[in-house]
Amino acid sequence: MERLIYLDDYSDEVCPCDPTLDAWAAWLSKPARNWGRRKAAKDGESFRASAIELGDDILATRSEDGKWSFDKQAPDGTDFFAVRFAEGLGWEAESIKGSLGDIIDWLVENEDRCEDLEHIAVGRSIFGLSVTYHVDGDGKASCTCEAIQ
Numbered sequence: 451m452e453r454l455i456y457l458d459d460y461s462d463e464v465c466p467c468d469p470t471l472d473a474w475a476a477w478l479s480k481p482a483r484n485w486g487r488r489k490a491a492k493d494g495e496s497f498r499a500s501a502i503e504l505g506d507d508i509l510a511t512r513s514e515d516g517k518w519s520f521d522k523q524a525p526d527g528t529d530f531f532a533v534r535f536a537e538g539l540g541w542e543a544e545s546i547k548g549s550l551g552d553i554i555d556w557l558v559e560n561e562d563r564c565e566d567l568e569h570i571a572v573g574r575s576i577f578g579l580s581v582t583y584h585v586d587g588d589g590k591a592s593c594t595c596e597a598i599q
Contacts, residue, residue, distance in 0.1 A: 451503050454573075455595055457581060458498040460485055463543040471581070475591040478583045491583040499581045499595065502530055504573040507537070508550070510557060512566045518557050520570070524550060530573040533557065537569045 454469040460477075461469070466485055467477040478491035505528070509521040524531070531553045532541035545560075547553050550570075557564055578598045585591050 451505055454502045454504065455579070455581060456500050456502075458500065460497075471593040471595060474581060475583065475593040478593070479585075479591045493585040494582065496580050496582045498598075499579040501576040501579055501595070502573045503576060504530075504571055506572070507534070508570040508572050510553065510568040510570050512557075512561075512564065512568075516561070518554050520550060524572055527574045528572055529575050530571070532571040533560075533564075534569040534571055541571060 455471060455474065456465060456469055457474060460466055460482075466482060467473040478495075481487055481489050505525055508524065508531075510518050510533075511521070512518055529548060531547045531550060533545040533553065533556060534541050545553075545556055547556060553570055557568065579595055580598050581593050581595050583591065583593055
């Protein structure tokens with residue numbers, strides 16, 4: 451299962467880096483004036499965060515009569531669905547939906563942009579996380595993530 455992590459203050463529809471702990475560590479190591487950070491993060495600084503845990507994609511197939519079907523059901527607890535640009539790639543914010551029924555509606559509304567086989571990202575949202583920035587004695591940056599108690 452892949453976990454995508456988003457820092458609340460630096461993520462909306464756009465994220466300044468890949469949503470991984472390593473990418474956040476590299477990004478937080480430098481100032482980012484266009485994101486309102488004049489300085490690099492300090493060792494031990496924490497940031498409120500959320501995550502999406504992604505499971506295996508669901509395949510959506512369009513039949514000759516234009517109807518869509520899925521190769522499997524969504525696992526219990528799934529609350530995130532998005533039509534990927536292609537297998538293994540990301541998605542546009544407008545394709546993020548809360549149910550497979552909403553995904554069907556999106557596929558129908560955007561049929562001229564869709565292939566006959568579409569990959570649907572499937573996951574669950576996790577809120578109430580904290581990401582902490584660390585710098586070791588050699589100056590190497592890292593981040594850890596944990597649930598807020």
